[in-house]
Amino acid sequence: MTAPGRRSSTFTRLLRHGFTDPSAAERLLDGPELAPVRNDPVLLEALGATADPDLALHGLVRLLEAQPTPAARRELLDTLIAAKPLRDRLLGVLGASAALADHLARHSGDWQALVQYEPRDLHPGVREFERGLAEADDPVSLRVAYRRCLLSIAARDVCGTIDVAQTAAELADLATATLRAALALAGAAAPEDTALCRLAVIAMGKCGGHELNYVSDVDVIFVGESTEGADEGKALRAATRLASHMMRICSETTVEGSIWAVDANLRPEGRNGPLVRTLSSHVAYYQRWAKTWEFQALLKAKPVAGDPELGEQYLAAVEPMVWHAAERDNFVPDVQKMRRRVVENIPAAELDRELKLGPGGLRDVEFAVQLLQLVHGRADATLRSGTTLDALQALAAGGYIGRADAVQLDDAYRFLRSLEHRIQLYRLRRTHLVPEDEADLRRLGRSLGLRTDPAAELRREWRRHTGVVRRLHEKLFYRPLLDAVAQLAPGEARLSPEAARERLVALGYADPAAALRHLEALASGVSRKAAIQRTLLPVLLGWFADSADPDAGLLNFRKVSDALGKTPWYLRLLRDEGAAAENLARVLSAGRLAPDLLMRAPEAVALLGDGDGGSGLEPRGRAPLEQEILAAVGRAGSAEHAVTAARGVRRRELFRTTAADIVDSYGTEANPAVPDQGALVDRVGGAVSDLTAATLAGTLRAVVRAGWGDTLPTRFAVIGMGRFGGHELGYGSDADVLFVHEPRDGVDEREAADAANKVVAEMRRLLQLPSADPPLLIDADLRPEGKSGPLVRTLKSYEAYYRRWSLVWESQALLRAEPVAGDEDLAARFMELADPLRYPAEGLGEDAVREIRRLKARMESERLPRGVDPKLHTKLGPGGLSDVEWTVQLFQMRHGWVEPGLRTTRTREALAAARAAELISGEDAAILDEAWVLATRVRNAVMLVRGRAGDTFPSDSRELTAVGRYLGYGGGHGGDMLDDYRRTTRRARAVVEELFYGA
Template sequence: MTGPGTPFGGRRQGRFSQLARRGFTDPRAASLLLDHEALHPVGDDGVLLDALAATADPDLALAALTRLAEAQPEGDRAVLLDTLLAAKPLRDRLLAVLGASEALGDHLARHPVEWRTLTAFDTADLHPGIEEFTAALAEATDPDSLRVGYRRALLTIAARDMTGTTGFTETAAELADLATATLRAALRIAAAEAPEDAAGCRLAVIGMGKCGGRELNYVSDVDVIFVAEPPEGAAEDTEPAALRAATRLAARMMRICSDTTAEGTIWPVDANLRPEGRNGPLVRTLSSHLAYYHRWAKTWEFQALLKARPMAGDEELGARYAEAVAPLVWGAAERDNFVPDVQRMRRRVEESIPADRVDRELKLGPGGLRDVEFAVQLLQLVHGRTDPALRHASTLDALHALAEGGYIGRKDAASLHDSYEFLRTVEHRIQLYRLRRTHLMPEDEADLRRLGRSLGLTPDPVAEVTAAWRRHTTAVRRLHEKLFYRPLLDAVAGLEGGGVRLAPEAARVRLVALGYADPAAALRHLTALASGVTRKAAIQRTLLPVLLDRFADSADPDAGLLGFRKVSDALGTSPWYLRLLRDEGAAAENLARVLSAGRLAPDLLLRAPEAVALLGDPGGLAPRGATALRQEVLAAVGRADSAEAATVAARGVRRRELFRTAAADIVGAYRPTEAPPGEGQGPALDQVGDALTDINAATLAGALRAAVQARWGDELPTRFAIIAMGRFGGHELGYGSDADVLFVHEAREGADRAEADRAALAVAGELTRLLQLPSGDPPLLIDTALRPEGRGGPLVRALDNYAAYYRRWSLVWESQALLRAQPVAGDPELGERFTALIDPLRYPEAGLSESDVREIRRLKARMEAERLPRGADPTTHTKLGRGGLSDIEWTVQLLQLRHAAELPELRTTRTRRALAAAEAAGLLDAEDAAVLDAAWILASRVRNAVMLVRGRPQDTFPTDPRELAAVARYLGYEPGAARQQDTGSGGQMIDDYRRTTRRARTVVERLFYDGD
């Protein structure tokens, strides 16, 4: 029996303490292993224990060493142990690998004699390249021997890496060179297995991605592109056969590398960067590659080609491929929307990361490796066209060249270099452990401890590695946001030692790449905003990188920057303005989006720049609601000393609220962002319609109060109500909609009827005059053409006069128009009585007669024939075109007139609610209802987009390319969706619009024109 009190127990506890001090986390298990017969007699040797203590994971290293010793052939164990103690180089290399890589420990246990490859490195072995690795794999004649040879070479790379003989840059290059040699060996094996295929083609393997850039990970897909030609001297008609042979050869080579056997796998060969990706042929001729790149390639494909490098196969063909694509790569920055395309691809990658992983992603997360790589590649592509010194495939080489050329600041470059090297080294250490492809920071404390120790972080490796990781990702994120823009600001700031002095031509090139049509004007704006030593200029230099990034992502960067300068000029002396943008992250982002989205919102903001404060308040963009707006407008009118001043006050509230609504719409506060373009936008559109209706209703209430109190004070001799009609009554107003209204009055009890009529007419006339007063604000145009007898009838009628007219003279089109009548201002009780008066007309108990139906159809056909503007395209006119607003609304209204008497749920002024009610009642099927609803939403949103972009209403798509692009962006399309294509169409957006409305027109013709 033993225990702490016995000599044997005391010795054991002392040993446990020594092992714990040396970094073993399980001293009891370590002690048992040290006593294992496989390690006899070296288990207690201090040299061995000290060497184990220096590893990333002493427990792992000891367990692997024990397995390796056990696996030694008879007689070799003593050689291993003696050499281990006697030769420090072997001891350091072997134990460093065993303590960092469980997978390489397993490999050595399966191939126990391979530890001898670590006994000594010749001078040439210290930094081997492709030739040395090719020689090392020369004896591989089948896939398994290639896997073993690959792991053997990987073992030497890891040993140099873990002992500090090589740094990250050399290690990544060695891994890429080993991959090159491996591909060559795999191609040689594949050719030996199918010599007829090898003889029937010339095949070149082009390395891409990190392998092409000689900066490969321990475990990574190896990206390649295959290019093939017939053999030298072959007839032209042999090309198809040569491509088939090359495809079989390439596929076999890929399988040799990718298949998993008892010897594991090497790595997957990924050919998805080829033209058309996985949908395109695996192998193409050089001419086919070039034809695709010239006509169809996207911006990201040229970005990927930046790292293209011939690696295996036919050297001459590979060189010709590289030479042919280089001009395309370095001319990519001249493509439309180049910078936004690249940046959008980066955002797409970020958005694809699962939410529970985004904070652990070394590669794709914010401040991760891809941020550095994208930023460097972006600057390379922009400036590499004119500066060959920037044409490096390696990220760090390119970063150094950018700093040397003055394209980025040296301090920024040094910081990025350090962070990138740290993050890549962390990635290497994580992957090396089990030789698995991963880019996630571990969460387990043991894994973090091993990782920290592998980086030399002590005494608290878990805390130190976590802190260092956070510090570097924060630095990358900060630099990534400003790297492209800071040199522009430094170039105009005029500060001594202020940073990079970007040459004027380089600044112009960078601005053009960002999408600025007038780079000279952009530089003037930047100079005005950011130059000098004032606190204001310093804050602007902090803000502008974020704003410029957002402007570059818009359809019109020039307009965005100009708008920001105007707002800043107007508010620059207000202490809260720049503080708001600096301290409230959403405010600057929202402001940039609003200023670059078109004319309407910036014009509203520049009329009252203080409204920028709404963009920083979390609730600032929420609609106010009808009651609050009405109260505010009436209070402002009540304080005014004249009708004109009261109208100005009401217009001021309207201007601010229009800006609030437009800004909320632009930044997506109303928009379900996960929906595809044109889909799922109904609720957002309804919110905009409600907000605009409430704004205009409150403005009319204020103008009515102003018209009354100027002459009659608080007591008008007649009750007066304003009835909204059309889209106003349906809560479906767009930004450019007129306000269709009817005026109704009723003499107060005891008042003279003639006097009441005169007063009502005077009020209606004065209200109209006040609303027509000249103003820089968007006009609120009221339209009374839907009144009885149209424009030839009285402007305002008494309630009983309406009743007499409708009883005697009303036509079916008037019943149809009254479907959307709703009181919005004035005497509420009178409004309700007017509604009760017209309900029997718009919801007729007997439904519609056949003659009424024919008349409605006749009027619709006449409107289509006569009111569509001359030269307008009927396939894109949002109001009167095929499948547009008029088609859907008349179809829904016909259903209401026919069935609302017996179906109360149809009694609504809103088109979409009526359509949903008709579907629920079985008056049309769900598919037809969805088609009509989608077309109505899309046409309404296009009208809103055009008004936001152009600042004036229009019922069709704009023809100006930038305006068309801005409309597309509002609708959720990527850049380029609105560009003219080779087919002459207006791009994906207009094609989608035509397709959606064409389907709606088919439904309309069946339900409206052919229905019973």
């Protein structure tokens, strides 16, 4: 019996070495098993270095008791004391895992698997593990061999020989070797099935991602094909039997327990689908039926067992679909929905302890990384790793995640995975819950190197890392504005009001007090809306500051948020689609027109985030617009309501066009390249012209329906003229038109004329009803006899007039004539009437040319507003729109009868045709084209900025700056813009003097 004094000394030493039950430990040390080494200080020191010295000592005694002979026990003790590597490995495992201690007590010789300590033993792969499992010839022996291999991984893990990423990789390799061994056992039991089929096992989830846990379901998908000459149906049934047997071998519980569950629920149709499918069946399913989450899951797919060729064929077939998943409709919302569903399924009592699925847990890191991979991996193959930490490193290297953010995520993920490993290692049970018991927390803390107050330190570190993950997950997953840099310092929230005002002034805000009020209104409170806006505002403030009017941008954002802030999709749009938030910021700070349109139709903000690059901003063609408006008109109860509905469509589509114009003119951080200026002009002109035509068609339908039902007594057509007919309408342009009608068979001409005039009058009345929308004014002054002539004529009346009285300017006006609404046959016959007039067979005589020149000079002198600098007037000034258009039209009238390319209503097309026909040099054509495009862009910019039409540059400095930003000039370069405009138009005027005036 031990003397009391000695006992007291040992008791103290045990406390100092970390034992929590020194009395029990002392009894074990005094037992016969440890008698030879009870006084050896090496043993106590080694036990004290483990995660749980009491557990390690108890496991060691059990292992010694299990040795078959005294000699075997002595060999173990001698090796333990003499060999530090074995001592650290064995005691480290015994102090961290009661389950592996149980295994060693049952299989007392397996401790020798830890003796080897050579470089080749440090990082075994699939082949080494296959050798370790090679002797297993039944499910029970396979379990024993699996635990023996697992023991070696755990030993290297707890000793720090391998890090958490290497541990996870080795666990995945061991799982791969085990699946192969289990499949081999299943095949040996049914060789007739093996002869009928080829079977490939595709690992998914953490096994496929080469980052498995100690205890986890191993997710798989099975692909089967028939062998040559075998019936496909029989082959699939054989493959299903093999797959099912393989799953049972791994999953069923025997005297040696189970290995892990093999889960095939990620297969097409889940539990409801066949366990094994052919490759073509897999491909057909993914092409037609798969949901977004299924492509996300396939990101980690990896062939691991069975037929390797078939496995690679499967991977080659599905990979392209994986990397186009982000192009699917509702991609980001689908990914979010899946993440939310996971969180919602966590019991409330476990939410704060859930290490994997809870807020700030492992899944947050994985989902954020996977989302960014799917979004950017389409174009960047370096991001296509199934391993989370490798993918995170690639995202940082590619600039998709800030390096500081990536380092923090990497650290947090490693800590959380290490904690998860240690929790599972203790009992080898599948769990992700952090224990509540202090002893368990102490053991876990010590296993992670925390020694002062292990339980308290562990809690602090765990909360710190989950806080980091939660913050970065919110930033990177729910708000992936990846390349944005906040313009306010990290301590901004602690700035004094005065310091905040100074900062806003530095950012270009003219009214910082108002800006602070807006920020407070947007970001204060604990609502979800306020929380999301708090994450957005630093970035939005920077984008607003990059505009000509930051104050207007912030004010408009507040208005939109007040209108839509309670609408879930609005916050989701800004949070999830980086382009949407930036596009909205650009639009809201670019002037008055687009924000005014948006305020009257706030739901149109959804257009800003429709896919990459804002594909929702692509203008719609005339046919779908007209179809939508006519359908809305058909549902309306009156002509007034019908036109209101048509105006609603027009308002939304005008916003679409203005927003696209602004976004493309300014460029974005994601897409800084600005498209060709001419292409921008053509797109706006075509979109506004198509929209105007569709609106007139709807108005015409409403008028006819209200007054006459389905059929008007006379055929009626609207002919677009001027910029309308030329597909060149600007945001503030009137719609020049001619109205033509033709009585239907059996209808009195007076009745037909009365009906036609009523239609015109009612159309004009309805379109002039008071509205806050940009006006749509019908201008019929280009009709025969001008304002003195009737608003509408029959086709015969037009023919008679043009034959007897037409002036040269009226023939010139017809160059832009194009049907826009009404009876197509009647419009076509009007165009047949117009063609000989606008493209005269013998060209123009000198008298006609002189008359055109005279009219042009008269227009310049009489219509130019007083007090305006002629050189800056975009329409009538030298080198402006009128100069270019009249020059091109002179070419058309002179040569259109022999040059088919000139027979177009579009100015730029006609100019290109004149160049192709060598009527103008390439250099002169380019000069005229540049001037025309620039002048058109200026007019569009003025309307966008001021909200009302104008033909000259604004005088207000801020408005002038905004026009400059639209045209690609930075702040402070308004003078350069004006100089460039004068220079461009001066060159164009020189060409006009030569080609039009014959100078």
